[in-house]
Amino acid sequence: MSAGGSTTGGGASTVLWIDGGPADPATAAVAWSDHGLTVGDGAFETIELRDGVPFALTRHLDRLERSCELLRFSPPARAELLRAVEAVAGGWGGEPGRLRITVTTGSGPMGSDRGGAPPTLIVSATSLVLQVEPTAVLTVPFTRNERGALAGVKSTSYAENVVALQRAREQGCSEAIFANTVGHLCEGTGSNVFVGVDGLLVTPPLSSGCLAGVTRALLLEALAAAGTPAAEADVPIEEWPSVDEAFLVSTTRHVQPISHVDGRALPRCRGPLTERAAAAWAALRAGPADP
Secondary structure (H helix, E strand, O other): OOOOEEEEEOOEEEEEEEOOEEOOOOOOOOOOOEHHHHOOOEEEEEEEEEOOEEOOHHHHHHHHHHHHHHHOOOOOOHHHHHHHHHHHHHHHOOOOEEEEEEEEOOEOOOOOOOOOOOOEEEEEEEEOOOOOOOEEEEEEEEEEOOOOOOOOOOEOOOHHHHHHHHHHHHOOOOEEEEEEOOOEEEEEOOOEEEEEEOOEEEEOOHHHOOOOOHHHHHHHHHHHHOOOOOEEOOOEHHHHHHOOEEEEEEOOOEEEEEEEEOOEEOOOOOOHHHHHHHHHHHHHHOOOOOO
């Protein structure tokens, strides 16, 4: 066992930290009454481990704290978060990894009321396989509520995403795409979307209800710095399947071209706007680990 609890089996490794110290992934548990389990009351972040170093850690921690603020509970102190992250990242090593920070509101009653317990903190590292090859996506009939209590929150209440993604998988797609309640393109279950129309690169604005993705923000900054900015603008959902090109961005996808939307092949897969974005992302990643 290293700085974090670890186990290896079947070629996959896990390093784990729960509530103040390392834990054995084979036996670790949280309380049966934890509100993260019973009602999905918590927030999380997924961070790429690049050569054992968490990529864009400060931005992820900032967003985690913002999610907790919107959920109206206090997360562990930043120093405690950093201590757990450093222990788990240090125990992981140099292989590509996925570091996940999960914070819940701790034990609570069997209902929506909270019980006043201290938060539960779980930090884990597991293997990461990037999804970078062109992929098909499916637009689902469910909508994101851009005015809902969880708009912009990276919440552990993920059942809606699970159902949507399962529907997409059944159609041979790797991602499900949501519109919002006013009929604009919003986001995927775990990704932001960029589209190319008439030579212009566009991504839905945060007002659409989409998550303020870290990869999304970094890419927008990188494109602007390169003199080829993308626009943040609403895209009517009925126009979405007929765009010229499109791609997904996230921690686990980087810049992933979209080949098909709802069974229709896009005219350009790895089109010029996608290639421009991929080049800007590659240049950014060649820089500091915490941009």
